[in-house]
Amino acid sequence: MLPSNSKYHRKGFGLKDQIQADLSREYESDLIASIKQNNNTICHAGITIKLAQAFGFCWGVDRAVSMAYETRRQFPEKQIWITNEIIHNPLVNDNLREMEIGFIPISDEGNKDFSLIHEGDVVILPAFGASVQEMQLLEAKNCEVVDTTCPWVSRVWNRVEKYKRTEFTAIIHGKYNHEETVATSSRAQHYLIVQNLSEAEWVCEYILNGGDSNLFIEKFKDATSIGFQPEKHLQRMGIANQTTMLQSETEQIGKLFEKTMLRKYGPTNIDEHFLSPGDTICDATQERQDAMLKMVEEPLDLVIVIGGYNSSNTGHLHEIAVKHKLQAFHIDGPDCIGPGNQVSHKPIGSTSSILTKPLLPEGDLTIGITAGASTPDQVIAGVISQILEIRSDSKISVSNVHQ
Ligand code: SF4
Known part of the structure; x- marks a missing residue:
């Protein structure tokens, strides 16, 4: 669920006309x-x-960049932060730095230093979103949050939240260390991230024929929820994806898991074990x-x-x-x-x-x-x-x- 208070902004500030010249000149x-x-x-x-x-x-990138520019105009005196690159483009991120929008420092181990953010600061969330934990932390700090998360990403979150409510494991086709997938997986109760078809095939083989659960846990140690137990958490699943994956591969992976669960549980029980992915490639x-x-x-x-x-x-x-x-x-x-x-x-x-x-x-x-x-x-x-x-x-x- 997204926060709903006056310090949480999901839209621009009605300043599009004022920033249009800057955007045209720069991009x-x-x-x-x-x-x-x-x-x-x-x-x-x-x-x-x-x-x-x-x-x-x-469209989603255009929207996120516009919102960041509008944020600078709306809060000219305030310290503004962004939790990550707004989008993956060096020119755009450099321009934001020049506008004195600070990037939250990340240690070599990948940990962000939120201690620099103080009450009243403004924090922009990038187009691929932020994890539940980050959003809770920012709310606790009483910051002004400008959330530029692309609606296509939010759509996937809705799906993953549905899996959570119905106690289905989210099988996410994505890269476990990509910001969007980190944000998506943070919304799941149990999840497994598969990066490609060959990883999906490995998992499906395990579902059908069993295997060494320690080996499974080791293989997917960076790509599973805490306490993931393959025997238990691969019984009920739904598919989700990072919105920018190769569409053909996402489809193949979805079909492979569906076929596997059909073979394992039979057509009459399939609805109890598999939820179809729907269309979530943007x-x-x-x-x-x-x-x-x-x-x-x-x-x-x-x-x-x-x-x-x-x-x-x-x-x-x-x-x-x-x-x-x-x-x-x-x-x-x-x-x-x-x-x-x-x-x-x-x-x-x-x-x-x-x-x-x-x-x-x-x-x-x-x-x-x-x-x-x-x-x-x-x-x-x-x-x-x-x-x-x-x-x-x-x-x-x-x-x-x-x-
Ligand atoms: S999800 Fe799609 S539309 Fe949204 S920002 Fe990413 S690439 Fe653009």
Whole structure:
């Protein structure tokens, strides 16, 4: 349940008109607007760049960033904090720091230092939400809370809270250390987080054929609720997910658990043991994944995926390109390109970026570009300019590019 008091804000403060100029200046781009008008294509010096049909800032991110800007206007004199990155984009987070919005420090062990927050301070909760424990702590501190949690995330929370009320275990398809999944799991009584299909298969095998419960507990020690007992807590389950996972995988995992519970308990008893997941992959994630699946069917020499390195939905767009055996680079902004014809990028599964050169091989090229839901147009435009400048003596602008 969400708090309901005058210090808890779930909407902006009616200051949209006052912040619009700042948002346009910092995040929008004439170049991208113009490429969109040209069927998402731009050609220059033998390079054709095709933008996916859906990319970049989603509705939920747009809303969260606007609310943060409005919060600064609404409380000009107050100390403002944010419990985490508002979204996974370095530019946006740097801009918030410049607006003197403080990020709550996190220790190497992952613990947040809430002692810096005092009564009367304002605290912004990011688009992927906050855990129940954090929200209780902030309420106890008598802070002004601005909750930018995306409604798509809240939808999943409602589902998990329903599982809790009916004593079903929440099986969450997500990354156990992702902020959204931490917040979602905090709303469950019992939970198990599976990161991918192969982990789900392992669990289903255990459900059907049994196994060593100590091994189970060790394998999922970071991904289960306190006191989780596989024999007991895998008898009744419902599926939930991090909203930005790969949609096809979430569906496969849901079906696999349903089939497993059907085999174990039979069709007449299934309702006592399994609750179907419903549709909880958010629209924006789905649209971007669908657009990417369409784009990779076209003949492309190269794919660039832009977004924060800790952005889950961006990572999944990258995976789609790699699965289609395309040369694909995940970068987090224009600075990853250059100097010269090289790119600093993060391979799938790697914790750090590596350098690859050349970025652009010889000859005419068609490059597909997409961006995760937390990437502003201005960052995408910067990347396009950097790519085109590799083959150009002149700076790229809308006016000197053939569209
Ligand atoms: S990606 Fe989806 S869940 Fe995340 S903020 Fe955007 S709309 Fe909301």
